[in-house]
Each structure stands twice: as structure tokens, then as C-alpha cells.
Amino acid sequence: MTLLRDMCYPTPHELALSASTLADEHPARVALRRAGTSRGGRPLWVLSVDGRNGGGRQVLVVAGAHANEPVGGATALDLARRVIRGGGGGAGWHFLLCADPDGADLHRTPHPYSLADYHRNFFRPPGPEQPEWAPSLLASDRLPPETLVLTGLIDELRPVLQVSLHGTDLGGSWVQLTRDVPGLAEPFGKSAAELRIPVETGASDAAGWSSPGPGIFVMPEQRNEAGAFHPEDIRLSTWYHAHRHRGTTAIVEVPMWASDLVDDPAPHPDPRGALRMLAGRLIEDAALVAGPRRGVRGAGGDAAALLRAVDWTLALIPSVAAQWTGAGASPEATTASVGSIDAFGRRLSLRAGAMLLRVLRAEGHPAAPALDRLVTGWCEEFAARFQARWVPVSTQVEHQSRTVLAAYERLADR
Numbered sequence: 001m002t003l004l005r006d007m008c009y010p011t012p013h014e015l016a017l018s019a020s021t022l023a024d025e026h027p028a029r030v031a032l033r034r035a036g037t038s039r040g041g042r043p044l045w046v047l048s049v050d051g052r053n054g055g056g057r058q059v060l061v062v063a064g065a066h067a068n069e070p071v072g073g074a075t076a077l078d079l080a081r082r083v084i085r086g087g088g089g090g091a092g093w094h095f096l097l098c099a100d101p102d103g104a105d106l107h108r109t110p111h112p113y114s115l116a117d118y119h120r121n122f123f124r125p126p127g128p129e130q131p132e133w134a135p136s137l138l139a140s141d142r143l144p145p146e147t148l149v150l151t152g153l154i155d156e157l158r159p160v161l162q163v164s165l166h167g168t169d170l171g172g173s174w175v176q177l178t179r180d181v182p183g184l185a186e187p188f189g190k191s192a193a194e195l196r197i198p199v200e201t202g203a204s205d206a207a208g209w210s211s212p213g214p215g216i217f218v219m220p221e222q223r224n225e226a227g228a229f230h231p232e233d234i235r236l237s238t239w240y241h242a243h244r245h246r247g248t249t250a251i252v253e254v255p256m257w258a259s260d261l262v263d264d265p266a267p268h269p270d271p272r273g274a275l276r277m278l279a280g281r282l283i284e285d286a287a288l289v290a291g292p293r294r295g296v297r298g299a300g301g302d303a304a305a306l307l308r309a310v311d312w313t314l315a316l317i318p319s320v321a322a323q324w325t326g327a328g329a330s331p332e333a334t335t336a337s338v339g340s341i342d343a344f345g346r347r348l349s350l351r352a353g354a355m356l357l358r359v360l361r362a363e364g365h366p367a368a369p370a371l372d373r374l375v376t377g378w379c380e381e382f383a384a385r386f387q388a389r390w391v392p393v394s395t396q397v398e399h400q401s402r403t404v405l406a407a408y409e410r411l412a413d414r
Contacts, residue, residue: 009070036149042101067103072165116379119354126312136236158245172200185213187406202337259386271333279321285349
């Protein structure tokens with residue numbers, strides 16, 4: 001298939017077809033199996049390369065855990081091909097091609113041409129419906145089948161390294177680790193520099209975490225109340241499930257659109273003032289989405305899933321704004337970290353508005369045109385504020401693949 005050459009993100013179905021072709025071409029080394037079924041009845045496919053290496057080290061790569069971050073599937077296929085060519089370091093490699101095929105079916109942007117185009121058919125499920133985050137928000141007897149498949153794979157494979165492939169809409173690249181991988185910063189930074197991908201040195205997802213090198217963040221062993229602006233406890237996520245088997249998890253983020261403004265380590269001149277301004281803007285923007293949301297009644301099918309995500313996002317915003325203006329707000333924040341918080345806030349209201357707009361459009365709701373103008377304007381402002389430039393899909397994949405292989409190599413050397 002020519003998915004990477006054509007600069008498109010592969011769908012779950014296309015991923016399965018490509019994986020099946022690889023298995024047919026290399027039957028002695030490659031196998032494709034159905035590991036389970038999603039809530040919507042879609043298959044969860046696992047592609048294994050050299051998986052029969054009994055007793056050898058195993059690596060689990062998870063793609064598509066967030067529906068709106070489609071690069072992971074393309075990277076998984078690229079990594080599989082690299083391992084087949086001899087780049088697997090003697091380990092068995094296993095690729096969960098799409099951890100949330102239901103969400104991927106609802107987020108339909110195989111080739112976004114702009115931020116507005118990307119958000120035109122945007123979907124990101126609420127936290128309890130995300131495979132990796134569900135254990136941190138739900139009781140064990142309420143976990144979705146996608147999560148059970150993922151934790152089952154971890155228990156079966158006992159991977160020395162679990163990798164989760166993620167992608168941000170606009171910004172830079174960074175890596176989150178559940179344990180430090182000494183030496184990873186050097187090849188990660190080199191790859192980013194060669195490919196002209198900025199390194200996000202103040203990622204809001206990792207606020208307050210230790211950083212052994214630019215763009216590398218190690219998750220705290222204890223819950224960090226002043227850290228990422230989410231209600232989840234990361235220690236209960238599937239990322240930490242690998243620790244039961246002495247494994248390490250790496251989350252590799254790469255941007256769709258790059259911004260050279262996210263790697264400035266200089267101290268911000270007025271971080272508290274900036275955070276107050278950003279909190280105020282976030283509350284105001286959320287109100288512009290909450291207004292038309294109140295005019296939408298119950299819905300089923302895709303609309304119900306979209307509205308659950310809208311409501312979850314809007315409910316998150318007050319606590320986020322309060323955290324920005326509370327005592328935990330750092331007075332020594334860097335320009336990069338304030339910029340990352342700026343981008344994070346823009347995403348929350350923009351995503352809620354974009355998903356609500358899909359419902360309003362489908363219903364022919366009279367509020368749809370006004371919300372359409374608002375969402376389009378937010379996208380244009382976001383791109384202009386951060387001087388966004390498109391990162392080709394092949395470049396995103398190249399950087400993620402290099403980083404994954406570098407992480408495994410450094411773990412294997414220990």
C-alpha cells in the first residue's frame with residue numbers, strides 16, 4: 001500500500017490489510033491474530049514479528065489509544081518492517097494496531113489539510129472510554145473490552161518495553177517514561193533536529209515531572225497534584241501495568257503541525273499573570289460552547305458518543321482553570337511551559353466545540369452556523385499564534401520509529 005507516500009493516516013481496516021500482507025510475505029516470522037473485540041464489535045488486531053522467540057525479550061507497541069492521534073498505526077507498520085529487515089535487536093515485537101477502533105471510526109481525518117480540516121470530523125472519547133486511561137477512572141468490573149485486551153496482552157507478553165504511540169495536533173515532540181531510560185535524550189534530540197521537529201521542553205502533560213534531558217519526562221512514583229491537568233491517576237493506567245512484569249513504558253508524542261515556540265527554556269517574564277489570563281480565556285471559551293450545548297436534547301448513535309465527550313471535556317475545564325490560578329502555579333515557569341499550557345487550553349474548548357458542531361450539523365440545528373464560525377476562528381488563531389507548519393506523515397513516522405528503537409536499544413544495553 002502507498003499510505004505513507006500519499007501522506008495519509010491509515011484506517012484500522014487498512015492497517016489490518018497491510019499487516020495481513022506482511023504475514024503472508026513472511027509466514028515464518030510474522031503472524032497476525034485477533035486479540036479481542038471492541039465494544040462496537042470491531043476486531044482488535046495484533047501483529048507479531050519474531051514473536052515465537054521463546055524466553056526472549058518482548059516488546060509491545062500500542063497504536064491508536066487516542067482516536068484523534070492517528071499516526072501510531074502508520075508507525076507500527078513501519079516498525080514492523082524495520083524489525084523484519086533485522087532491526088529488532090533479537091526481541092519479539094508485537095503491535096496492537098489500533099487500541100480503539102470504535103473511536104478511530106468516529107474520528108475521520110485520514111489527511112487533514114489544516115487545523116480546521118482536522119477538527120471538522122474530530123472525536124476524542126471521554127477519559128473513562130479511553131483504553132489506557134479507563135483503569136484510572138473506573139472500577140475493575142466496569143473496564144471496557146479494549147482495556148482488558150490491552151492488559152491481557154501485557155500479562156501474556158510480559159514486555160520489557162511497552163510503547164504507546166501518540167500524536168499532538170500542534171506543538172513539538174516529547175517522551176514520557178514510567179522509568180528513566182538513561183541515554184535516550186541524545187538520539188531523541190538528534191532525530192528531532194535532523195527532521196526539523198521541535199522538542200517540547202515544557203509539555204503541560206508532564207508538568208512537575210523530572211526531566212533527565214530536553215523533551216524526556218519521567219513520571220512521578222507518587223501522584224503529583226500539581227502535575228498534568230487531568231483527573232486521572234497515571235499510576236492506575238495501563239502504562240504502569242507493565243511494571244507488574246518489571247517492564248518500562250514509553251509514550252512517544254510527535255506533532256502533526258510543528259511550532260518552534262514550544263522549546264524556549266527562557267524564564268517567562270510573568271507566568272502568574274499569563275496563567276490568570278489563560279484561565280480567564282478558557283472559562284470564557286467554554287461558556288461559548290456550553291451555551292449551544294444546552295439546546296441539544298438526548299441523542300443516540302454517534303451523536304451520543306460525541307455529546308458524552310463534549311460534556312466530559314466541559315466538566316474538566318473549571319478544575320483546570322482553578323489549577324492554573326491556584327497556589328501550585330509555578331512562578332518560575334519557562335516560556336515553553338506557558339506556551340504548552342496556552343495550547344492545552346485552546347485544545348479543550350476547541351475540541352468540545354468541534355464535537356458539538358458535528359452533532360448540531362447533523363441535526364440541522366440553527367446554532368450550527370455560529371458555532372462553525374467560532375470553531376473555524378479558533379483553529380485559525382491557534383495556527384497563527386504558534387506559527388504552525390505541517391509535518392509530513394512520513395516524517396512523523398520516521399521520528400517515532402527512531403525513538404522507539406533507541407529506547408529499546410538502551411534498555412537492552414542495561
